[in-house]
Amino acid sequence: MISKKIKDIMQSGSAIRAMFEEGKRLAEVYGKENVYDFSLGNPSVPAPKAVNEAIVKIAQNTDTLALHGYMLNSGFESVRKTIADSLNSKYGTRFAFKNIVMTVGAAGGLNVVLKSIINEGDEVIVFAPYFGEYNNYVANVGGKVVVVPPNPPTFQPDLKAMKSLVSGRTKAVIINSPNNPTGVIYGEDTLKELGKILKEQSEKKGEAIYLISDEPYRELVYGDYQVPFLTKYYDNTIVGYSYSKSLSLPGERIGYLAIPDEAEDCDNLLAACGVATRILGFVNAPSLQQLVIEQCIDEKTDVSAYDKNRKLLYNALTQYGFECIEPQGAFYLFVKCPIEESKFVAKAKEYNILIVGGKSFACEGYVRIAYCVSYDMIERSLPYFKKLAEDTVK
Amino acid sequence: MISKKIKDIMQSGSAIRAMFEEGKRLAEVYGKENVYDFSLGNPSVPAPKAVNEAIVKIAQNTDTLALHGYMLNSGFESVRKTIADSLNSKYGTRFAFKNIVMTVGAAGGLNVVLKSIINEGDEVIVFAPYFGEYNNYVANVGGKVVVVPPNPPTFQPDLKAMKSLVSGRTKAVIINSPNNPTGVIYGEDTLKELGKILKEQSEKKGEAIYLISDEPYRELVYGDYQVPFLTKYYDNTIVGYSYSKSLSLPGERIGYLAIPDEAEDCDNLLAACGVATRILGFVNAPSLQQLVIEQCIDEKTDVSAYDKNRKLLYNALTQYGFECIEPQGAFYLFVKCPIEESKFVAKAKEYNILIVGGKSFACEGYVRIAYCVSYDMIERSLPYFKKLAEDTVK
Numbered sequence: 001m002i003s004k005k006i007k008d009i010m011q012s013g014s015a016i017r018a019m020f021e022e023g024k025r026l027a028e029v030y031g032k033e034n035v036y037d038f039s040l041g042n043p044s045v046p047a048p049k050a051v052n053e054a055i056v057k058i059a060q061n062t063d064t065l066a067l068h069g070y071m072l073n074s075g076f077e078s079v080r081k082t083i084a085d086s087l088n089s090k091y092g093t094r095f096a097f098k099n100i101v102m103t104v105g106a107a108g109g110l111n112v113v114l115k116s117i118i119n120e121g122d123e124v125i126v127f128a129p130y131f132g133e134y135n136n137y138v139a140n141v142g143g144k145v146v147v148v149p150p151n152p153p154t155f156q157p158d159l160k161a162m163k164s165l166v167s168g169r170t171k172a173v174i175i176n177s178p179n180n181p182t183g184v185i186y187g188e189d190t191l192k193e194l195g196k197i198l199k200e201q202s203e204k205k206g207e208a209i210y211l212i213s214d215e216p217y218r219e220l221v222y223g224d225y226q227v228p229f230l231t232k233y234y235d236n237t238i239v240g241y242s243y244s245k246s247l248s249l250p251g252e253r254i255g256y257l258a259i260p261d262e263a264e265d266c267d268n269l270l271a272a273c274g275v276a277t278r279i280l281g282f283v284n285a286p287s288l289q290q291l292v293i294e295q296c297i298d299e300k301t302d303v304s305a306y307d308k309n310r311k312l313l314y315n316a317l318t319q320y321g322f323e324c325i326e327p328q329g330a331f332y333l334f335v336k337c338p339i340e341e342s343k344f345v346a347k348a349k350e351y352n353i354l355i356v357g358g359k360s361f362a363c364e365g366y367v368r369i370a371y372c373v374s375y376d377m378i379e380r381s382l383p384y385f386k387k388l389a390e391d392t393v394k
Numbered sequence: 395m396i397s398k399k400i401k402d403i404m405q406s407g408s409a410i411r412a413m414f415e416e417g418k419r420l421a422e423v424y425g426k427e428n429v430y431d432f433s434l435g436n437p438s439v440p441a442p443k444a445v446n447e448a449i450v451k452i453a454q455n456t457d458t459l460a461l462h463g464y465m466l467n468s469g470f471e472s473v474r475k476t477i478a479d480s481l482n483s484k485y486g487t488r489f490a491f492k493n494i495v496m497t498v499g500a501a502g503g504l505n506v507v508l509k510s511i512i513n514e515g516d517e518v519i520v521f522a523p524y525f526g527e528y529n530n531y532v533a534n535v536g537g538k539v540v541v542v543p544p545n546p547p548t549f550q551p552d553l554k555a556m557k558s559l560v561s562g563r564t565k566a567v568i569i570n571s572p573n574n575p576t577g578v579i580y581g582e583d584t585l586k587e588l589g590k591i592l593k594e595q596s597e598k599k600g601e602a603i604y605l606i607s608d609e610p611y612r613e614l615v616y617g618d619y620q621v622p623f624l625t626k627y628y629d630n631t632i633v634g635y636s637y638s639k640s641l642s643l644p645g646e647r648i649g650y651l652a653i654p655d656e657a658e659d660c661d662n663l664l665a666a667c668g669v670a671t672r673i674l675g676f677v678n679a680p681s682l683q684q685l686v687i688e689q690c691i692d693e694k695t696d697v698s699a700y701d702k703n704r705k706l707l708y709n710a711l712t713q714y715g716f717e718c719i720e721p722q723g724a725f726y727l728f729v730k731c732p733i734e735e736s737k738f739v740a741k742a743k744e745y746n747i748l749i750v751g752g753k754s755f756a757c758e759g760y761v762r763i764a765y766c767v768s769y770d771m772i773e774r775s776l777p778y779f780k781k782l783a784e785d786t787v788k
Contacts, residue, residue, distance in 0.1 A: 001602055001659035002666040003513050003535070010669050017467070017672065046458040055453040055682070064440040068643045073411070104498060104647070104676060111675035115534075119397050136673035140509075140534075141397070208395055249462045251681030253498070265395035272396040275404050278411065279530035281505035282498060286680040287645030288449070 009136060015360040016040060023354045030352060036381035037354045038369045041180065041331065043248040045305045051247060054295035058288060067291065073284050074274040075102025079294045083256055086297045091229040095258060101273045102285035105253040106216045106242035110137050113212060113238050113257055115280060116272035118143040122171040127157040129334065129363035131180050150363045153325055155182040159193055166201045172210040173198065177227060178217040181361045181368035182334040183327020185221065188228045195234030208236040208264035216242040217330040219300060222307050225328040235262035243293060248301055254289040306331045309371040309378055316382050320389035331372040337365050338392040347391060351384035403530060409754040410434060417748045424746060430775035431748045432763045435574065435725065437642040439699045445641060448689035452682060461685065467678050468668040469496025473688045477650055480691045485623040489652060495667045496679035498647040500610045500636035504531050507606060507632050507651055509674055510666035512537040516565040521551040523728065523757035525574050537565070544757045547719055549576040550584055553591060560595045566604040567592065571621060572611040575755045575762035576728040577721020579615065582622045589628035602630040602658035610636040611724040613694060616701050619722040629656035637687060642695055648683040700725045703765040703772055710776050714783035725766040731759050732786040741785060745778035
C-alpha cells in the first residue's frame, strides 16, 4: 500500500540509520558499554551552556504569542540580520537579512533550495564520496544525481571529471567541505578552479549553474586548516548551514540558507525559498530555536574534544595497519577496507563495532567511522579494532 | 532561474500569506491599531503557562545530549507513548507508541503521509472548501487533487458527489473537521456514511483508500459540539494532528500522525512515515518541543476567548446583513460575498479590513475571516464592517 518510491528507499535503506538502530538492539543484548557504535553523526560534545541558558531566558522573558507564533516563512528578521552580520564580520561578505532564509536544519534547507530550482529531469552533480541522502533530496523534486567518481587518496574533488559531466541539464553542483565521510577540506585553489569552471559552463549554457555548499561541519576544523567561504569564489553560490554540529543541536532542526546578491536571480530565488519552505510543509524553522541562535550566535562547540578523539583513533588505526586519510575537519574517519567492504562491515560487527560501508557514500571499499562519541568508548573499542586488523589486514 | 513549478505557485501565490504580509505593510502606513487583519490562522490566545514552564524545566534538568540530539526519525518513544495513552483514554482507542509518528506540525505530517502512499498520478479527493495548501502537498509527491464541489449552506461533505469521483487511481481522501475555512464540524452520521462508502470502494478497488484526517482544530470546539474520532468509523484512517492551535504553538512546528493497527499495511506504513520524515528533510520533529508535549499533554488553550470573538463577530455581521453559517469549531467565519468576491475583498481592504477570498479554498463567492485576533480589534473593526455592509449588501 505504500508508494513505490518509498518502498525502494526502504529496501535500499539508510545503512546509517539501520546501523544506529542495530546499535540500540545490540546494546540491549550485550550491555551499552560493550557496543562500539560509530554509525551516526550525533554530536557527543554537549551544546554550549549558553544554549540552555538562552532557552530559559527566552521562555521567561519573551511575549508568548511572539515566541511561539507564526512569522514570515523565511524566519524572524532580527534572527536573519544577526546571522547576516555575523557572516559579514567573519568572512567580509555583504549579506543583509533578506539574503538569509531560516530552515529546518541543513536537510530542510537543501530540500528547499532544490525545490526552488530543479525542474523534472534537471541534473545535480555531486562528488563521491557524498552523504547518501542527497540522492533522496534530489529525487524528491524530480531531479537526477550525476556522480563524479571518488578521487583517492586525497579525496579532493576531481574537477576534470566534473567538467566532463556538465550537460545542458546541469542545474546545480553540491559540495560538502569539511566532507562527510572523508573529513577532507577542499582547498582554496581547488575552489577557485571549481568557480572558474562553473562560470565558464554557466556562460556556455546561458544560465547559472548554482553551487550548493552544504556546510554543517564548517566550524569543525582541526589545527590550522581553514574552510574557504564559497561565495568569494563563485557568485552563484548557495550556502546551506546547520547548527546541528556547531552547537550540537541536531534534534532541534535549525539552520539557514544564505544566498548572496551576486547570485543570478537572487531576489526571486530567495522568495522561491520562502515559498518552498511553506509548501514542503516546514512552514518555518522552529521559532524558539531561531531566537536561541540569535542569542548564541558567537557560541562555539568544543572542537578540542573531537580533536582528541580524532588523534586517538587515527593514530591507533594507522598503527594497526589500516589505511586512512587524516581528517582535517568534521568528525569522521574514512578507512580503506582491507577486505571486501560488506565482509569487513560484518566482521567489525562480530566485535560489536558498528561502522557504515562506503557504498552508502557512493565509494565502495571504504568504511566511515563517526568519532563523535565518548573518548572512553574509543579507548574501550581499540582492542577490538586491533583484533579486526589482525583478522583482515595483510 | 527558479523551477517552473515554484514559479507557478509564486504567481498564483498564497492569498493568505500575501494578505498577512500586506497587513504588515498597511500597519506601517496607517498604524497597527487602524488595520484589521483577519487573514491568518495565527492564534491570539497565548500558550498555556505550563508550556513555558515546561521549557524552562526541561532546559534546566534534561541531559543536554539527550535533549538536543538525534532520536529515531519517528520521535522519542516516551513522547509517542504519552500521546498514545492520552488518545486511548479520551477516545477508547488502542494506540501504542509505535502507532504515533512525531511530525513538524500537521503540514509536515501531511507531506510525510502523502510521500508514503502516493505514486505518480494517484488521486487524492478533497471536499471544497478546503485549505489550499493541500494542492501543493499533493503536487509535491506527484499526486492529483480531485475536488468535491462545496455543499452550501451547511458545508457538510457531499458524499454522493464524492462517491462519483472515486476512481481506480483514488488513493486517499482528506477531510478537515472542524473545518478551515467554514468552522463546520462533520457530523457523526456523515462520517459513518463516509466510512461505509470508503470501505465499499476499497473492496471494489482491491486496496485501501486511506482517509487522512487533518485535525489541527480538534480541540477548538464551541458549546456542546463533539468532534467524532475518525478511526472509530473507518479502519484505514490516518490522523494528522498539530499543537499549533490547541497549545498556540504554530511557530514551533510540532504535531503527529496516528495510524491504528486496523489500517491496512499499518506497520509498513508507519515505517514508511519514519523514512519519509527523514528523506523529506524534516529528519525528526524538533526535540525540545517533543518533550514539551510530553509534559503538557493535558493542557488546553482557552477556547472561551475564541468563543467570545466568535459570538461578537458572528452576531454583528449577521445583524449587518451578511450571510454566514455559525461556526461550531476552529476560528473562522466563512461569509457569503454580497458582491463579486474579488471586488468584495478589495472593498474590505479600503477599510483596512484584510480577509481572504474563498477562491483560495476552492469556493468562490465567499470570504474567510479569521477571528483568532484580539477582542479589542474586532470591536474596533465593527464600524467598518458595518460600512462594508452598507456598501455591498442589498
